[in-house]
Amino acid sequence: GYTCRTAENAAQARDMMAAQSCDLVLCDINMPGESGLDFIRFVLKTYPDTAAIMVSAIGDPHLADSMLELGVYDYIIKPMDRNGILISVANAFRRRELEIANRSYRRNLEHMVDERTESLRHSMSKLENAMNGIVRAIAHTVETRDPYTAGHQRRVADLAAAIAQEVGFTHDQVEAVRVAAIIHDLGKISVPAEILSKPSRLTANEFNLIKEHPQVGYDIVKDIEFPWDVSTMIHQHHEKLNGSGYPLGVSGNDILPESRVLTVADVVEAMASHRPYRPGLGVDVALEEIDKNKGQLYDPEMAQACIALFSSRRFSFD
Secondary structure, three states: OOOOOOOOOHHHHHHHHHHOOOOEEEEEOOOOOOOHHHHHHHHHHHOOOOEEEEEEOOOOHHHHHHHHHHOOOEEEEOOOOHHHHHHHHHHHHHHHHHHHHHHHHHHHHHHHHHHOHHHHHHHHHHHHHHHHHHHHHHHHHHHHHOHHHOOHHHHHHHHHHHHHHHOOOOHHHHHHHHHHHHOOOHHHHHOOHHHHOOOOOOOHHHHHHHOOHHHHHHHHHOOOOOOOOHHHHHHOOOOOOOOOOOOOOOOHHHOOHHHHHHHHHHHHHHHHOOEOOEOOOOHHHHHHHHHHOEOOOEOHHHHHHHHHHHHOOOOOOO
């Protein structure tokens, strides 16, 4: 379903892209003449809207990591599986669309600030509306791929904001928590839909793929200039107080207070709600979990505030 062009070497590929750019490049590492690595560096610098996937018979994890750090979306080992290629390409296009939208948003923001200095208050109001619109659009994008958890991010955001208010966060901190919570599962856009909606227990490999979503979400939003450290909150929303979480394994005060709020809200909503592989366990079971493990997995202040909100009936899910 894609229109494809092939080149025998990097020189020919450069000429082809100069004549007509492309949305995605799949490139081998070892090629005659210029190496695939040098060619991809050129592509990513010269054509920032072009996504790249490396293909190689070299199963070197250090090389794969360096490729991903360079900006390559995926690193595929030969021999290539057709379905694997199609999934990788589809994910690359989705990530590319988000990153193009993010860059466009930043350019528009800079232009707006330059032109409207004299009416700063009006501009800031428009900026807030634009940011909220983008946040909602990103959240909607994730949830359309995972209909079983549609509304999860919004409900987590409602609970996280309530907890943040309960523990005395400033208005600015509460808004930061709310925005981060609305898009905290953005990284799931890189997970195949069939895994997200699988009606049975995940395999170890499938769960490892799911566990990458905080890192992917962080990578997507880290360059967006939010007024708060939203990217770190997304990065840390599965971290635990004792260091047993993922993907960083950080603990204690190395976890942002806002992230600790988000973790508690995420656990409670996820346990209380229906999932493809189990019915909802209910709020009472979820509250028992955070009460039992507060101080070990969950911040005790955030956990107690969450329990108090439900116990006093000052909060409930829709």
